[in-house]
Each structure stands twice: as C-alpha cells, then as structure tokens.
Amino acid sequence: MKRRGWNPATWVSLVPNGLGHVKPNHYWEIVRTIWENRDNLGKAWRILHEGVCDGCALGTAGLRDFTMKGVHLCTVRLNLLRLNTMPPLDIHRLHDVADLQRLNGRELRALGRLPYPMLRRRGEAGFRRISWDDALNEIAARLRNTDPHRMAFYLTSRGITNETYYVAQKVARFLGTNNVDNAARLCHAPSTTAMKQALGVAASTCSYRDWIGTDLLIFIGSDAPNNQPVTTKYLYYAKQHGTRILVINPYREPGLERYWVPSVFESALFGTRLADRFFQIHTGGDIAFLNGTLKHLIERNWLDWDFISAHTRDFERVQVALAQQSWDDLERASGATRGEMLAFAEALAQAKSAVFVWSMGITQHEYGVENVKAILNLALARGFIGREYCGVMPIRGHSGVQGGGEMGCTATTFPGGKPITPDTAHWLGEQWGFAVPAWKGLSCGDMLDVAYNGELDVFYAVGGNFLDTMPDPAYIRTALARPALRVHQDIVLTTQMLVEPADTVILLPAATRYEQRDGGTETSTEREIIFSPYIAPPPAEARSEWEILLSVAERTKPEQAHLIHFADGQQIRNEIARIVPEYNGIQHLHQTGDHIQWGGRILCRDGRFGTPDGKAVFTPLKPPVTTLPPAMFVLKTRRGKQFNSLIHDERDPLNGALRDDVLINPVDAATLGVREGDWVILRSAVGEMRARIKFAPLKSGNIQVHWPEGNVLIDAHQRDPGAGVPSYKALVSIHPITEAVLQEQR
Numbered sequence: 185m186k187r188r189g190w191n192p193a194t195w196v197s198l199v200p201n202g203l204g205h206v207k208p209n210h211y212w213e214i215v216r217t218i219w220e221n222r223d224n225l226g227k228a229w230r231i232l233h234e235g236v237c238d239g240c241a242l243g244t245a246g247l248r249d250f251t252m253k254g255v256h257l258c259t260v261r262l263n264l265l266r267l268n269t270m271p272p273l274d275i276h277r278l279h280d281v282a283d284l285q286r287l288n289g290r291e292l293r294a295l296g297r298l299p300y301p302m303l304r305r306r307g308e309a310g311f312r313r314i315s316w317d318d319a320l321n322e323i324a325a326r327l328r329n330t331d332p333h334r335m336a337f338y339l340t341s342r343g344i345t346n347e348t349y350y351v352a353q354k355v356a357r358f359l360g361t362n363n364v365d366n367a368a369r370l371c372h373a374p375s376t377t378a379m380k381q382a383l384g385v386a387a388s389t390c391s392y393r394d395w396i397g398t399d400l401l402i403f404i405g406s407d408a409p410n411n412q413p414v415t416t417k418y419l420y421y422a423k424q425h426g427t428r429i430l431v432i433n434p435y436r437e438p439g440l441e442r443y444w445v446p447s448v449f450e451s452a453l454f455g456t457r458l459a460d461r462f463f464q465i466h467t468g469g470d471i472a473f474l475n476g477t478l479k480h481l482i483e484r485n486w487l488d489w490d491f492i493s494a495h496t497r498d499f500e501r502v503q504v505a506l507a508q509q510s511w512d513d514l515e516r517a518s519g520a521t522r523g524e525m526l527a528f529a530e531a532l533a534q535a536k537s538a539v540f541v542w543s544m545g546i547t548q549h550e551y552g553v554e555n556v557k558a559i560l561n562l563a564l565a566r567g568f569i570g571r572e573y574c575g576v577m578p579i580r581g582h583s584g585v586q587g588g589g590e591m592g593c594t595a596t597t598f599p600g601g602k603p604i605t606p607d608t609a610h611w612l613g614e615q616w617g618f619a620v621p622a623w624k625g626l627s628c629g630d631m632l633d634v635a636y637n638g639e640l641d642v643f644y645a646v647g648g649n650f651l652d653t654m655p656d657p658a659y660i661r662t663a664l665a666r667p668a669l670r671v672h673q674d675i676v677l678t679t680q681m682l683v684e685p686a687d688t689v690i691l692l693p694a695a696t697r698y699e700q701r702d703g704g705t706e707t708s709t710e711r712e713i714i715f716s717p718y719i720a721p722p723p724a725e726a727r728s729e730w731e732i733l734l735s736v737a738e739r740t741k742p743e744q745a746h747l748i749h750f751a752d753g754q755q756i757r758n759e760i761a762r763i764v765p766e767y768n769g770i771q772h773l774h775q776t777g778d779h780i781q782w783g784g785r786i787l788c789r790d791g792r793f794g795t796p797d798g799k800a801v802f803t804p805l806k807p808p809v810t811t812l813p814p815a816m817f818v819l820k821t822r823r824g825k826q827f828n829s830l831i832h833d834e835r836d837p838l839n840g841a842l843r844d845d846v847l848i849n850p851v852d853a854a855t856l857g858v859r860e861g862d863w864v865i866l867r868s869a870v871g872e873m874r875a876r877i878k879f880a881p882l883k884s885g886n887i888q889v890h891w892p893e894g895n896v897l898i899d900a901h902q903r904d905p906g907a908g909v910p911s912y913k914a915l916v917s918i919h920p921i922t923e924a925v926l927q928e929q930r
C-alpha cells in the first residue's frame with residue numbers, strides 16, 4: 185500500500201538536515217568535487233551525465249536508473265570522478281622509487297594519471313619511459329618463452345568493462361592458460377558458487393524494484409548505505425510502500441539505522457529511520473541464526489510446502505540435520521537467543537513476500553559458500569524465489585564484478601559461467617579456432633601462493649593493489665617480488681608497482697571506461713547490461729584496456745594473430761552475444777540509456793530453476809564452531825570512507841570512526857579497562873597493529889577495524905576452500921598501551 189505525503193513516524197529528528205548528527209554532508213561533497221575537478225569540468229560533467237557510474241554495481245545510465253524517477257548520484261561516484269579527469273603525472277617523479285616509497289596510496293594517486301609505458305630493471309633506482317613497441321615486444325618475448333602454467337593474469341573489478349573482461353580471458357586462453365581471475369574472487373565468489381549449486385543461476389533472482397513494496401527486505405552482512413548509497417533512496421520509497429526492513433549484523437550500522445537521503449526533500453530535512461529491527465549476532469554466527477530460524481519454521485509448520493514439494497529437493501536432509509542441532513548450540517554459535525530467532529521466523533511466516541540481500545559479512549568467511557546456502561535454504565523454505573517482490577540478491581560491490589564472472593574472466597569458469605571441463609574447453613576451442621586449456625586455473629589467492637613459491641614467471645595485473653586487498657602484506661610483498669616479469673596495466677601509481685623487480689617491472693598506461701574506444705558495457709547487480717559511451721580521449725599515450733591485451737597476444741603469437749584480433753568494440757559485443765547467449769542483445773547497445781536486463785525482472789520464474797532437473801537444492805548445514813578462547817575477540821575488517829584500496833578520507837562520516845580506530849562494544853572496553861580514545865595493541869597469531877578505542881554498538885566479543893590497515897593481523901592462507909575468498913578475519917587479543925609504554929615510545 186502506497187502511503188501518500190510525509191510520514192513523521194519515520195523521521196529521525198526535527199533539526200533540519202540532521203545538523204549536529206554524525207552523518208555525511210552530501211552538499212559539501214558536491215562543492216568539493218566541483219573544486220577538485222575544476223580543471224576539467226566539461227569532461228567531469230559529461231561523465232556524470234552520459235556515463236554509467238564506475239563506482240558500485242547498483243548501476244546507472246548517466247544520472248538516471250531503471251528503478252525510480254529522479255536523480256541517481258552519490259558521493260562515492262563524486263569521489264571517484266577525479267580518476268577520470270586528472271592530468272598526467274610528471275614521469276620524472278618515477279625516476280627514483282625511494283622517493284615515491286615515502287608516499288601513501290592517496291598521495292601516489294594524486295600525482296596524476298599514468299601517461300606512458302615505463303620500465304624498471306632489477307637494481308635500477310626507478311622507472312624510465314619506453315615506447316609502446318618496446319614494452320609490448322618485451323612482454324610478448326617473455327610470454328612466448330613461458331610455460332602457460334607459470335603465467336597469470338589478474339584484473340580489478342573497478343571500472344573494467346565487459347568488453348575488457350571478455351578479451352582478457354580470451355587472450356589468457358589463447359596463450360594457453362586458465363590462470364586469469366578478477367576481484368570477484370575476493371568478493372562474491374561464494375555467492376556465485378552457492379547459487380549455481382543450489383539454484384542453477386549465479387545472479388540476483390530479482391530486481392531493485394522488487395524491494396519497493398515487498399513485505400520484508402532483509403539485509404545480512406551488508407552496509408548498503410555506505411557501499412551502495414543510492415539504495416537508501418530505494419529504502420525510503422520501500423518504506424513508503426509499507427516494506428519492513430530487517431538487519432542481521434553484529435553491528436547496528438548507523439547508516440542502516442537512519443539516513444538523510446539528500447535528493448528526497450522530506451528525508452533530507454528530517455532524516456528517515458530505515459531498519460525496523462536489528463538482529464545482532466556473532467561474526468560467523470549466520471548459519472546458526474538462520475538454521476535456528478528454519479528450525480522454528482519447521483517446528484511450527486510455517487513452511488511453503490507446495491513450493492518445497494513441487495520445486496525443490498533434499499529438504500528432508502535439512503530436517504534431519506536441524507533435528508540434531510540443539511537450541512543451546514544454536515544460541516551459543518549465533519550469539520542470538522531462540523526468542524530472537526523466533527521473532528525473525530515469525531516475521532518471515534507473516535510475510536507474503538521477502539527479498540534477501542547480502543554482502544561481505546556473509547561471503548568473507550572460510551565457510552562463505554555455506555553461509556550463502558543458509559540464506560538460500562530459508563528463502564526456499566518460504567517459497568520466496570521466482571515471483572515479484574521476492575528474491576535472493578548478492579548485492580555486488582565493484583561495477584565490474586557481475587560482468588567479470590559472466591564474461592568468464594575467472595580461473596574456474598568459461599564465458600557464461602560454464603565450468604571448465606574437457607567438453608566445454610573443446611566447444612570453446614571450436615568457436616574460437618584455437619585450442620583452449622581444460623585444466624583448472626589458479627585463482628587470485630593461489631596465484632600469489634605460487635608466486636611466493638617462485639613458480640610464477642609472468643604476473644600481469646590489470647589494476648588492483650594486492651598489498652592492500654589481500655591479507656598479510658609482508659607475505660604479499662615477497663610474493664610480488666618473485667616473478668621475473670611483473671606487468672601493471674593501470675591508470676595511476678600504486679604501492680605494489682614499487683615492489684623491487686625480480687628482473688623487470690613494466691607499467692602500461694590504461695584508459696578508463698569513459699575513454700575506451702567505442703565505449704563499453706557493465707552488468708549491474710540486477711543483471712542490467714548497460715552501455716557507457718566513449719566520452720573523451722585518455723591522457724597522453726594511455727590506451728584502451730582491451731586493445732593493450734590484444735596487442736600483447738598478437739605479438740606473442742603473430743602467426744595466429746588473426747584468431748584473436750578484434751577490429752573494434754562492436755565486434756567484441758557481437759562475439760559476446762554469440763558465445764554467451766544470455767547476453768544476446770548486447771550487440772545492439774550503442775548510446776547512453778541503452779540497456780538490456782538478461783533473464784528479465786525475475787529469474788527462476790514460478791520455481792523453474794536452472795539446475796539440471798529444474799529443482800532447487802536444499803543443503804544441510806552445520807554451524808561452524810565459534811567459541812572464543814578467553815580474552816580473545818573476533819576481528820573483521822570493514823570499509824570506511826574509501827573505495828576499496830582507494831582511501832578517500834580519514835573519517836567515516838556514517839559513524840565518525842577514524843582510519844585507525846577499532847570499533848568495540850563499551851562493555852568489552854570496560855572489562856579491558858580502556859576508555860574511548862585510548863590506544864591499544866591488537867595482536868593476532870600473525871601480526872599486530874596499533875589502534876584507538878572507539879565505542880560502537882557491536883555484539884560483545886566482536887571488533888572491527890578498517891582495511892587495508894587491519895590486513896597485518898590476518899593469516900594469508902585462511903580462505904573458503906570452495907570459492908577461494910579470503911576470510912579477512914582474525915582472532916585477536918587487545919592490550920592497553922600504558923602510560924609507561926607511551927613514555928618509552930616518546
């Protein structure tokens with residue numbers, strides 16, 4: 185039911201624009217963006233107005249979207265704009281790496297865009313400019329003499345288009361390797377794996393418009409107001425339509441509690457209370473909590489039996505498994521009471537529709553795949569998949585994450601998400617006209633392990649920064665220092681480029697998506713394939729990403745160059761439409777606003793799943809053991825005012841936390857005898873870090889720090905065995921820094 189007019193019951197405060205509250209100041213950010221981009225305002229405006237946002241995967245066409253009327257814009261996009269408008273850097277600065285090593289990531293980036301190919305040999309103080317010909321010939325000569333098992337390609341998901349992913353994975357396979365992976369591995373890989381196994385599809389089954397008017401919208405391990413800010417506008421409208429919002433999270437995220445949506449007058453003025461209820465659980469307590477909920481649903485017969493019997497299998501196995509799990513164990517492992525689980529079960533039972541949204545709080549665990557399956561079990565048991573206002577949505581992070589996987593830019597799948605088998609490799613080989621390897625490639629974490637062991641000769645990274653995005657930077661630094669050739673195809677300088685070469689490091693300057701020849705497409709969380717046009721030329725000699733990769737391949741195997749060549753972006757899209765049938769239609773996208781949603785609004789319509797027998801599969805799941813040793817805490821990393829490794833500010837405007845704060849429950853702090861603002865040492869099995877105590881409404885026993893700062897505490901090898909995602913988690917003890925220690929340090 186649509187509520188008309190304003191609804192004071194949802195207001196946060198009568199003070200206009202939340203003055204005095206800890207909250208983002210959107211209007212100030214707009215002014216700051218204009219100032220930052222003042223030397224290139226024309227390009228900046230065209231990017232915003234015509235381009236598809238290169239921030240998160242919510243997706244836009246210019247300043248519009250496909251869910252609501254009105255403007256779609258947020259500060260993340262504004263903060264990222266400068267990457268596209270900066271002038272080139274002065275390459276003299278690269279002549280002495282020691283000088284650059286004193287700068288942090290933010291300062292390196294501020295130097296400007298990479299203008300020319302650069303080369304540094306072992307023992308040399310810095311980089312020198314080389315020609316494109318020399319750079320490409322050197323890379324090609326090395327690749328030609330490298331065993332395909334000993335080369336690896338990695339691509340960030342920041343800004344990269346489907347066209348570049350498609351070409352990158354084809355190039356890798358043309359060179360004989362499946363060692364090609366992208367940032368989705370560190371992100372939603374468990375969602376892809378779990379959904380493929382349980383539902384036969386690896387994408388959100390519903391659309392954002394299904395949020396608005398569903399009975400229940402459930403956020404599990406997601407802080408959408410920080411990470412997909414425009415969702416807050418969707419949430420405002422959802423509330424107007426009577427949707428209830430529930431949150432499962434160890435932390436009462438302030439942004440989910442209330443938000444001032446800048447482009448909605450009522451909300452901008454008085455704020456909007458978003459979440460109707462928080463269920464605060466332990467880090468890693470999701471399976472226990474969701475299992476407990478399902479146990480209640482079963483015990484009270486609050487199930488959708490028609491759906492279960494017609495469209496699923498293996499539910500009995502779940503019943504058997506749950507019967508063996510005691511309430512005591514479920515309460516201990518989840519950190520929630522059986523009463524709370526009942527309240528959640530009741531909400532589900534009373535709802536006729538529900539959408540489940542999850543993110544890194546679910547995927548980044550050693551049991552990320554099982555976590556996702558726990559959500560799927562619950563959604564299936566209530567028949568909340570396959571119709572309007574219902575669905576399961578792994579809300580994607582980077583704008584490239586969804587497309588990267590679907591284009592086959594992963595070590596474990598071919599285009600269309602096909603598994604790597606002799607049959608699929610043979611089929612692809614026939615399409616492409618060259619032999620395609622059928623062995624499983626190295627996923628991102630494995631690439632670094634192999635590099636560390638000295639078993640990788642060429643490491644080709646398109647963007648990213650492993651020193652910041654992977655656990656244990658000391659380990660990563662060693663791994664990066666071992667391959668004879670490292671190539672960084674990038675737009676700016678990063679710290680990983682400065683790691684000493686084993687033999688040679690080459691930097692290749694890339695164009696951003698708005699500078700890409702013939703434009704490009706991205707795929708959003710809701711499966712919209714959206715066209716972003718060419719807007720303006722890249723700085724200096726920077727080239728389109730797919731063109732660079734093609735040149736490398738063509739020079740490595742000149743005799744077969746015709747088999748890999750694409751003359752333009754259109755040809756790439758034509759081929760994608762042929763090789764990935766879901767993407768048919770991509771070849772007709774030409775200008776801003778052109779889009780197609782593969783699969784339509786709802787996937788698995790009417791319970792027809794993508795599995796071989798058309799039925800969804802329930803999975804019996806055992807909660808992981810989460811008992812804490814005495815005086816230890818579970819630490820998890822979180823995002824502040826940053827876009828992954830790109831730090832934008834020292835302070836997170838949503839909760840006021842500084843980069844080196846540790847969020848902790850005030851009761852835990854009191855037990856430790858520390859006060860807000862005190863400095864402490866956080867110590868794990870692999871490292872330690874200094875942090876400042878910041879009180880936060882976190883479940884007792886759980887703490888959070890920002891990443892990359894927290895990566896020193898995390899074991900490099902703790903990953904989900906099925907999906908390869910690091911758990912980004914550590915058991916830590918907390919040690920107050922006493923006045924004596926402080927004196928000593930002074």
Ligand SMILES: Nc1nc2c(c(=O)[nH]1)N[C@H]1C(S)=C(S)[C@@H](COP(=O)(O)OP(=O)(O)OC[C@H]3O[C@@H](n4cnc5c(=O)[nH]c(N)nc54)[C@H](O)[C@@H]3O)O[C@H]1N2
Nearest residue numbers: 405406407411432467468543544545581582823826827828
């Ligand atoms: N501004 C901004 N936007 C971004 C990004 C960014 O860095 N900055 N990054 C983009 C990318 S790549 C991604 S993947 C997304 C990430 O988006 P999110 O996943 O929303 O980001 P995180 O900050 O990692 O938040 C994880 C959430 O999970 C909760 N959590 C932690 N452990 C658990 C647990 O065990 N169980 C449950 N239920 N919850 C838990 C945390 O308290 C937190 O609320 O954001 C995208 N958008």
Ligand SMILES: Nc1nc2c(c(=O)[nH]1)N[C@H]1C(S)=C(S)[C@@H](COP(=O)(O)OP(=O)(O)OC[C@H]3O[C@@H](n4cnc5c(=O)[nH]c(N)nc54)[C@H](O)[C@@H]3O)O[C@H]1N2
Nearest residue numbers: 340341342343367370371647648653673674821828829891
């Ligand atoms: N501790 C911890 N670590 C994490 C996470 C966490 O929650 N905690 N989250 C993980 C997640 S969800 C993700 S998605 C990954 C992100 O991993 P990545 O995508 O690999 O890393 P980013 O930090 O997004 O990479 C940004 C860098 O890429 C380069 N870059 C930016 N745009 C472009 C472009 O258009 N072209 C090229 N060639 N280069 C470009 C720039 O050098 C920029 O500094 O990090 C993961 N790491």
Ligand code: SF4
Nearest residue numbers: 237239240243258414
């Ligand atoms: S919410 Fe995401 S897609 Fe929308 S403008 Fe912000 S960063 Fe871009």
Ligand SMILES: [Mo]
Nearest residue numbers: 370371581582
């Ligand atoms: Mo991500």
